[in-house]
Amino acid sequence: MKQKDLRTYKRRSVTRTSGFHTCDETTGGECLIKKAQAFNMHEDRVTFKFRRSGLVLTELFDKGNGMLAFGGYIYTNKPLTISFLLKYTMNGRSFEHQKDYMGPVNVNDWNNIGFHKEISSDYGETVELATVEMTIRGEANTCLQFISFDFGPVSKEEYIGDVFGKPFYQKTAMHIPYLYYLETTKPFDTYLLGNIELSSGNIVVLKSCNRCGRYLPINIFNEVNTLSFSLHCKKRAPCVHSTFRAYNIQNMDDVSMTDLKQLQVENGKVVSYHGHQLECKACKKFFVNAPLNPQRNPQQFKEDGLRRRAIEVLVNRLLDRNLVHFEFEHRTKKEFSEYIWKKFGGRCFKCNKKMPLDEMHLDHTMPLAYLYRLDESATCLCGTHNAQKSDRFPSDYYTEDELEHLSKITGLSLDVLKSKGVNQTVLKLLVDNVVWFYDEFLKEPEYQKIRGGIRTADKINDSLKRVIEGQVDLAEEYRSRTGKYPTTVTIVKTV
Numbered sequence: 422m423k424q425k426d427l428r429t430y431k432r433r434s435v436t437r438t439s440g441f442h443t444c445d446e447t448t449g450g451e452c453l454i455k456k457a458q459a460f461n462m463h464e465d466r467v468t469f470k471f472r473r474s475g476l477v478l479t480e481l482f483d484k485g486n487g488m489l490a491f492g493g494y495i496y497t498n499k500p501l502t503i504s505f506l507l508k509y510t511m512n513g514r515s516f517e518h519q520k521d522y523m524g525p526v527n528v529n530d531w532n533n534i535g536f537h538k539e540i541s542s543d544y545g546e547t548v549e550l551a552t553v554e555m556t557i558r559g560e561a562n563t564c565l566q567f568i569s570f571d572f573g574p575v576s577k578e579e580y581i582g583d584v585f586g587k588p589f590y591q592k593t594a595m596h597i598p599y600l601y602y603l604e605t606t607k608p609f610d611t612y613l614l615g616n617i618e619l620s621s622g623n624i625v626v627l628k629s630c631n632r633c634g635r636y637l638p639i640n641i642f643n644e645v646n647t648l649s650f651s652l653h654c655k656k657r658a659p660c661v662h663s664t665f666r667a668y669n670i671q672n673m674d675d676v677s678m679t680d681l682k683q684l685q686v687e688n689g690k691v692v693s694y695h696g697h698q699l700e701c702k703a704c705k706k707f708f709v710n711a712p713l714n715p716q717r718n719p720q721q722f723k724e725d726g727l728r729r730r731a732i733e734v735l736v737n738r739l740l741d742r743n744l745v746h747f748e749f750e751h752r753t754k755k756e757f758s759e760y761i762w763k764k765f766g767g768r769c770f771k772c773n774k775k776m777p778l779d780e781m782h783l784d785h786t787m788p789l790a791y792l793y794r795l796d797e798s799a800t801c802l803c804g805t806h807n808a809q810k811s812d813r814f815p816s817d818y819y820t821e822d823e824l825e826h827l828s829k830i831t832g833l834s835l836d837v838l839k840s841k842g843v844n845q846t847v848l849k850l851l852v853d854n855v856v857w858f859y860d861e862f863l864k865e866p867e868y869q870k871i872r873g874g875i876r877t878a879d880k881i882n883d884s885l886k887r888v889i890e891g892q893v894d895l896a897e898e899y900r901s902r903t904g905k906y907p908t909t910v911t912i913v914k915t916v
């Protein structure tokens with residue numbers, strides 16, 4: 422039997438609400454009562470295959486990688502193991518990624534499951550075809566139930582730029598699947614292939630988040646095993662705080678009396694014993710707990726990414742124009758990555774964790790903002806430590822022993838590793854090519870574009886100005902050659 426009724430719920434509006442403002446539509450005090458979709462395992466294993474095509478990736482965090490994610494909530498009445506196999510094609514090339522679900526599986530209860538795969542932007546931005554095979558192994562006649570599954574690219578606006586990279590890579594596994602910000606009200610069989618017979622399962626209460634506006638499951642029959650919201654009164658239950666304990670049912674017309682009787686309902690509201698937080702755990706992790714600068718909005722994160730890439734391009738062009746080649750110039754990025762990965766024994770330099778090549782994060786070693794390009798002196802780091810190091814100088818991040826070790830691996834002298842200043846070679850090239858920099862490089866339409874009231878070229882110019890402060894004044898340098906100030910940036914002269 423197909424769960425037609427699951428398709429009738431109101432979809433949220435297409436425009437996503439920014440996590441920086443509380444959501445207009447939801448206060449955290451609303452809920453939907455839904456039915457899970459159930460499947461009876463006839464044998465000791467079953468594979469569910471999901472397929473999507475034409476997925477456009479969003480470049481996330483400071484590396485600008487895309488990300489595909491799959492996940493949802495599963496209930497089982499017997500022990501089982503779960504594994505995932507992702508296959509996808511980009512530009513005609515095929516890739517595979519295998520992932521086992523590592524956490525313990527709660528029996529006779531709900532479990533959060535899912536995984537993600539980062540995809541380098543080098544392969545393009547569109548995934549032509551992607552499938553996920555979710556294989557469940559257990560005993561025959563295990564009854565499985567599913568709710569809030571989705572499969573697609575991660576496109577959370579605030580994940581663009583470098584600010585959320587650090588919290589994202591910390592304790593990621595604990596926050597699957599809700600940290601992907603996928604949809605939560607799609608039927609389980611939305612992308613499911615084949616003839617899989619699903620039936621109607623238990624009722625599940627989906628509560629709203631007042632930040633992201635999503636409806637996410639709460640574990641109303643066993644609240645202490647939280648799913649996507651933390652409890653309000655964990656020890657001093659019952660929760661007596663009206664804002665946190667009862668949730669207005671938004672789809673009363675779709676709910677049968679029999680279903681309703683299983684819940685404690687007061688005045689059209691589902692009552693929770695412990696009460697729940699207003700924000701989902703993802704919004705709590707990213708927007709409430711993370712120490713962030715509240716002045717920055719999603720638009721600014723995007724600009725930061727753009728500026729970072731502009732500086733990368735600038736440094737590369739300056740070196741290329743002047744025939745300062747490095748060993749890997751004519752090889753592919755993959756060969757380069759592999760070289761660095763091998764050099765570090767396939768381990769994160771900071772925590773020594775072993776990782777496959779495609780999970781390595783290449784770190785510049787010396788910061789890009791100070792005009793150091795990604796070259797053979799790069800460091801192999803895991804996601805967590807790459808986000809942690811960010812644009813810091815090695816001497817601000819590593820211990821004395823680590824610096825010595827890093828010097829041996831990278832070939833950079835200890836003096837260089839301990840130095841904190843702009844790359845003098847590139848700075849000299851920039852000064853030599855200052856007319857080109859203003860009249861050609863910054864003239865590109867992309868950099869002349871005004872974003873958030875500010876010309877992008879001004880931002881690039883300002884971030885260079887900050888790091889070379891006291892050494893060179895580029896605009897003056899330009900004027901000494903041409904007799905005028907550059908027009909591709911806004912010059913404010915203080916008298």
Ligand SMILES: [Zn+2]
Pocket residue numbers: 630631632633634635700701702703704705
């Ligand atoms: Zn949320």
Ligand SMILES: [Zn+2]
Pocket residue numbers: 653654660661662665695696
């Ligand atoms: Zn409470």
Ligand SMILES: [Zn+2]
Pocket residue numbers: 769770771772773774802803804805806
């Ligand atoms: Zn690490």
